[in-house]
Amino acid sequence: MTQTVSDLPELGQWRGHEELTRLQDAQLEQLFGWAARSPFYQRRFGGTVPRTRADLTDLPLTSKQDLRDGYPFGLLAVPKQELATYHESSGTAGAPTASYYTERDWTDLAERYARKWVGIRADDVFLVRTPYALMITGHLAHRAARLHGATVVPGDNRSLAMPYSRVVRVLHDLEVTLTWSMPTETLIWAAAARLAGHHPGTDFPALRALFVGGEPLTPARRARISRIWGVPVVEEYGSTETGSLAGECPHGRLHFWADRAIPEIYRPEDGTVVAEGAGQLVVTPLYREAMPLLRYHLEDAVELSYRDCACGWNLPTIRVLGRSGFGYPVGNARISQQELETLVFELPAEYDVVFWRAKATTETLFVELEVAAEHSAPATAALTAAIRSRLGVDAYVAGLAPGTLVPHHALTATQDVVKPRSLFGPDEDWDKALLYY
Structure with a gap:
């Protein structure tokens, strides 16, 4: 059965922490049922399938090494023919981990990402400037944009066919309204735009927001990016293994999507797991069917708080500090x-x-x-x-x-991207045979 957006919790459906907790608990039984079909969790459950939140918190954490040991399909909980996509993480903290999703999973993934306070509309032109490879990031934004009818410009930042000079041309000529990239990318675009004779703050009037994620962003750098481009910088936090985990409210605070995932905080100094505070993020996605993850230890250093926010979303706030121990x-x-x-x-x-x-x-x-x-x-x-x-x-x-x-030449160059061939003329360089460059 294909899941629709109407089957999922929506912002405003709960009025406080107690109602949010009941919403989470109502989904746990189905989640445990999905997990019981996974070879990894079958072994972990030992014949007794969890049923309650107390049972969940009695389970050991699921580690990144568990995912690596289960490569490629040790955590698969559905028949392979039901999978829609397969992905791997970037491997910034070690060997990559495998992830896979059904179409039902993708409904949840896309809707979570699209929870941007500026909104994604049918009249938007959305430049997706993150990888369209095994990582989920580019595909996630693409799917979310199409969910709301936006026109997608697939500007993969790992493609030779999309140098910075072309990014600037596309931003300007296509009247791009929204972008998705790492924060650093937006600063490089600004430099490339100036070299092309454009002023970032005035020569891109259609632009209305920059969506960013993938690296920690300090308030100081965020303010500078917003000043350079003259539009809001809207932050997003997530991972290939989980999809979007948090998004920004109109008051500039990053909120964890606790209606779709249960967060916990692991404190490495004493080995305890608590509901909020500073430590390493542990997350249980509630609507993950193909590859359920129970108490997945992401290892990201965060601060989680349930203090009230003026936005009225009644969701915990999260501050992302990056990989634990980095420095x-x-x-x-x-x-x-x-x-x-x-x-x-x-x-x-x-x-x-x-x-x-x-x-x-x-x-x-x-x-x-x-x-x-x-x-x-x-x-x-x-x-x-x-x-x-x-x-x-x-x-x-x-x-x-x-x-x-x-280097300025990296911002202005037009990459010569060719198709591979095997036959060359007498004055041509046949060392380029079969290669894309």
């Missing part, structure tokens, strides 16, 4: 990218610093910024002082000419 020791401190990013994007906007890199050594932090010559001295001095006063470490900050870290 480097410098002196007596441990420096994270988020901390540095905040300081970089708190520099005065007129310095126009958006591209930077840093290297941590045991004693000193080395930072390089792309900055115009007239702003180099004040920008480097200001960042050096901020790092020393707020992070408590010594730093050497150098200003680099624009185009050093993000």
